[in-house]
Amino acid sequence: MVILNIIKGRRSIRRYKIQDIPYEKILEILEAGIWAPSSGNLQNWYFIVVKDPKKRKQLAEASMGQGFVYEAPVVIVVCSDTKKVEYFYGSRGKFYAIQNVAAAIQNILLEAWSEGIGTCWIGAFDEKRVKEILEIPKDIEVHALVTLGYPDESPSSDRQPLREKVFFERWGNRVYIPKLYPLLEKLEDLNWKFKDLRNRLKKQ
Template identity: 35%
Template sequence: MESSEFLGFLKSRSSIRSYTGKKISREEIGYLLEAATTCPTAGNREAWDLIVCQQEDLLEALADAAFDQQFIREAGTVIVICANYVRSMSRYGERGILYAVQDATIAGTYMMLAAHALRYATCWIGAFDEDEVRELLGIPQHARPIGLLLIGEAREQAGSPERMPPHEHLHEDFW
């Protein structure tokens, strides 16, 4: 793939909040997991875990836990991305908490792009009641849910939002 094609691929992805309810297949979930396992990770600790949710009652409960974001119910598939502190802290101590969150976030990003390559719509949800999600899914204390990744067939396409010009993010040598 040429660099311009890659940039076009990235620019063509946007967060979708309207889904048909179609679930992704086991094979497609396997593809996303395989993509996630290729991501960079602090000390190769792979300090992340995933919970794939496709049951309607779970999607409803996740929508409620995400401050009533009802479109979550329509996604068909929600992958709850968790930072696994134990894997990272066993090597890095307290700093491992940050590394686990970074590892999980990068894994989620890789899965989001892999889903886009499969022509599925995605949306990263960070606004949710962490304790409610933890209890609902039986997430142990050494892991933290950091994101809900919605994956499904888009009901309608969204345009790309306005973005800051790249140079506004850049500082050279010093802030």
């Protein structure tokens, strides 16, 4: 599958089929995670694979009561040795550590989706409680929880037009091909109107 198709097709999944994911498949997905770029190649990430129903329930409670965390057959708890990065980069180290882990998580989401497995990246949780549940050392941070499971829903999604998010050479400069830009703008407007009409028809 072309990488852009995987990126555009990926969705945050919160409803899962009652179907186990073999450890071999989970490790393949995590393999993609460890090949993410990291500052100074420090690779400050760690992953805890949680399948145990009791622990998944505890993690769901620690995640502001988000029930789908328990319902997902697998939860990946993503951790960071942030002090390792701070040792090399000082006050910027914490910022770099977050970026490194985020890159690894995105790789995980995309690899999972390419294998037909849905995910949801969760940032709302009680870190102290998660660390207690999984016996995580004090000097290790928990950056995210990622649920994994075979999707039992097909949510739709959309994005704001690229032209609203990209500038050239300076902030606010959106013109990159003066003669073609008005035409591209009209085509993009028509595309959004078509998508809006399609979504409204689906709801009827």
